Amino acid sequence: MSADAPTFLGMPPFPEAAHEALGNEQLRHNLRRATGTIRDKRAQVIGELDDWEGLRTRAALIKDTALHDLDRHLVELEEQLVARGVTVHWARTAEEACMIVGDIAQSHDVDEVVKVKSMATQEIELNEALQARGIAAWETDLAELIVQLGHDLPSHILVPAIHRNRTEIRDIFRAEMGQVGRAAPEDLTDDPAQLAEASRLHLREKFLRARMAVSGANFAVAETGTLVVVESEGNGRMCLTLPEVLVSVVGIEKVVPTWDDLDVFLQLLPRSSTGERMNPYTSTWSGVTEGDGPQECHVVLLDNGRTRALADEVGRQALRCIRCSACLNICPVYERTGGHAYGSVYPGPIGAILNPLLKGVGHDEQVDSLPFASSLCGACYEVCPVKIDIPTVLVDLRAQVVDAHREDRRPHAEAAAMRAGAWAMGSSRRMALGQRASGLAGAVLGRVSRRANASGRQVLGWLPSPGSAWTRTRDLPVPPTESFRRWWKRTR
Amino acid sequence: MRVALMATCLGDTMFPDVAKATVTVLERLGVDVDFPEAQTCCGQPMINTGYLDEAEPVVRVYHRAFADHDAVVLPSGSCAGSVRHQHEIVARRSGDAGLVATVERQAHRAYELSEFLVDVLGVTDVGASFPHTVAYHPTCHSLRMLGVGDRPRRLLEAVRGLELVDLPGERECCGFGGTFALKNAEVSSAMGQDKADSVIASEAEVLVAGDSSCLMQIGGVLSRQRVGVRTMHLAQVLAAQEESA
Known part of the structure; x- marks a missing residue:
């Protein structure tokens, strides 16, 4: 759309990126309110079901089984799609997928497409690729529209403009809508109804004009070659029915074998994502229907790292993900940093595992920092509707990152510290010696320290680096002069 | 045994x-x-x-x-x-x-x-007395990795003189997370700060948890800000046999 559309490329590692976000009080306030609201709604609608746990288990099993025989299901999906008049394309990489979509657009001589909100097309940066070929891609989901008009990046999977408040949105609409289509009214206020009306009028023009639409799919049912889009605003329904040409970019992990399987996910997804029993619009289409809807349908089946993730024994469970965002909304880290700090369209706990799994570790500092962007509290695992054990995958990916750097030429201070720690803990005699040293230090520091905590224990308020990372915001108790070990020996 | x-x-x-x-x-x-x-x-x-x-x-x-x-x-x-x-x-x-x-x-x-x-042991009353107002922070790993459920709470409720008050947002992580506290010190500190704020809001005299590491984090923030709330391990409260004043 615009020449200055930003990209996640070149984002700094997580701790650095988080630094900026943490300084933004408004962002933290917006995030806390928004995630808190969705979290409460989710808890309420899940509480209504008799057997939520059973449903989660079934969903995980369906996905695991489907992924286990992915090759078979994909071929079945392709056969069914082709039989229903769909042209199926296979894309190994983001570049291939973008090329395919661009070629289709060019073959129809269109200079614009309307888009249904889709993570896969965000992931492959399709809008930027189309723009480079002179084709404008208009986002039609309200939040994606806000992000696009604001020359901004998405910060949440479900609500990509969660970092914006309505005053900011009004300003963006006023300044930007007129540049790319129908302008917002001069007297637009930040009243949600007015904002919605402005976007409705702005978008309607594009829906009615566009000859080609691009979508993703939440699910692809193999047995009937049916694609499914689950949405809230009806913009998706417009895109899927009005234009002549429809191209859907679908990650290969989106396949579910049967409609019975789909039934399980349609119960899980809206409850986990928007906290609704049912989402307002569920569109399903199985190929081309003569005289009704798009008369030319394409499906681009996208790998882009998914087979790499599938080969990862521990991490492959991440491919069960149905992009609901429940893990983002519960995550204490995400709540404080927002999504941009993760440097990807997939932020939060799922992003912390999905990005390294799709891209591989050991060659990009930013990707390598993601598995460490978690306190391992496990809240994400608890809410995940498909039971992805995110903490376990995080720990496994941490090990992969460490292993990938074992042969680095420049020795890493952390690795040296871990080796030293392991050596000390490798024998109780060595550990006891270490405790004697910390006890002596404690005896000295106890005299130097001028401060005690509420329990009357002396504390340290300053330590040299790397201890300063602790003491910048937190006191540390002075080590006791006698370890438990010594006390036991002395008294027993 | x-x-x-x-x-x-x-x-x-x-x-x-x-x-x-x-x-x-x-x-x-x-x-x-x-x-x-x-x-x-x-x-x-x-x-x-x-x-x-x-x-x-x-x-x-x-x-x-x-x-x-x-x-x-x-x-x-x-x-x-x-x-x-x-x-x-x-x-x-x-x-x-x-x-x-x-x-x-x-x-x-x-x-x-x-x-x-x-x-x-099949015990909830361990013969402790601790006449203080206490808030309990369920640590993430005991809560989610082990599933200890309400066991610590039942033990605390049986302590004579102890008044257990609610800790707002108790299930939220304190931000310690092992080396996370150093590798992502700023995020960890922000989480610790919010936990300390809810401890203060609980108006408890003592914050109790089952993990010394989490207590070191929460206590470290409280101490830095000179908040007079003590942090104690569950074991220390269960060992206490203080007479009420």
Whole structure:
């Protein structure tokens, strides 16, 4: 759309990126309110079901089984799609997928497409690729529209403009809508109804004009070659029915074998994502229907790292993900940093595992920092509707990152510290010696320290680096002069 | 039944009073507590930072030290969780079938303190008295990795004189997270700050939890801001026999 559309490329590692976000009080306030609201709604609608746990288990099993025989299901999906008049394309990489979509657009001589909100097309940066070929891609989901008009990046999977408040949105609409289509009214206020009306009028023009639409799919049912889009605003329904040409970019992990399987996910997804029993619009289409809807349908089946993730024994469970965002909304880290700090369209706990799994570790500092962007509290695992054990995958990916750097030429201070720690803990005699040293230090520091905590224990308020990372915001108790070990020996 | 205390490296080195309190409680309930001196650490600091090779000798030390015990009591949900759920990962990676078998045999003998008291000894009233207002922070690993549920709360409710008050947002992480506290110090601090704020809002005199590491985080923030709320380990409250004033 615009020449200055930003990209996640070149984002700094997580701790650095988080630094900026943490300084933004408004962002933290917006995030806390928004995630808190969705979290409460989710808890309420899940509480209504008799057997939520059973449903989660079934969903995980369906996905695991489907992924286990992915090759078979994909071929079945392709056969069914082709039989229903769909042209199926296979894309190994983001570049291939973008090329395919661009070629289709060019073959129809269109200079614009309307888009249904889709993570896969965000992931492959399709809008930027189309723009480079002179084709404008208009986002039609309200939040994606806000992000696009604001020359901004998405910060949440479900609500990509969660970092914006309505005053900011009004300003963006006023300044930007007129540049790319129908302008917002001069007297637009930040009243949600007015904002919605402005976007409705702005978008309607594009829906009615566009000859080609691009979508993703939440699910692809193999047995009937049916694609499914689950949405809230009806913009998706417009895109899927009005234009002549429809191209859907679908990650290969989106396949579910049967409609019975789909039934399980349609119960899980809206409850986990928007906290609704049912989402307002569920569109399903199985190929081309003569005289009704798009008369030319394409499906681009996208790998882009998914087979790499599938080969990862521990991490492959991440491919069960149905992009609901429940893990983002519960995550204490995400709540404080927002999504941009993760440097990807997939932020939060799922992003912390999905990005390294799709891209591989050991060659990009930013990707390598993601598995460490978690306190391992496990809240994400608890809410995940498909039971992805995110903490376990995080720990496994941490090990992969460490292993990938074992042969680095420049020795890493952390690795040296871990080796030293392991050596000390490798024998109780060595550990006891270490405790004697910390006890002596404690005896000295106890005299130097001028401060005690509420329990009357002396504390340290300053330590040299790397201890300063602790003491910048937190006191540390002075080590006791006698370890438990010594006390036991002395008294027993 | 042979019962051992695993003091944990942090407890042994930095918080010996917590280990002593654990001994006090167990002995008061008639348990003959052993402290195998060969013990060191559960290996969690290395495991959770991704240093699995480095963790292996530490995991071996654990299983040698506690080979002859029927139950190992740990005053830490996080360390008990590591023994029960993570040692297996380290053992498998080592390729040593003997270590895998040992870990499989022994992992479930590790009990977090409240689990041991409630499930093994069948006790909720441990004969403690502690006439103070207390807020309880359920630590993430005891809550989600072990599933200790309301056991700590039941133990606290049976303490004479103790008034248990609600901690707003109690299930939210304190932000410690092991090396996360250093590698992502700013996020960790922001989480710690919010937890400290809810401790203050609870108006409790004492904040209690089952993990010294989390208490070090929350207590570190409270102390820095000179908030007069004490932090105490669950074991210390259960060991207390204070007369009311």
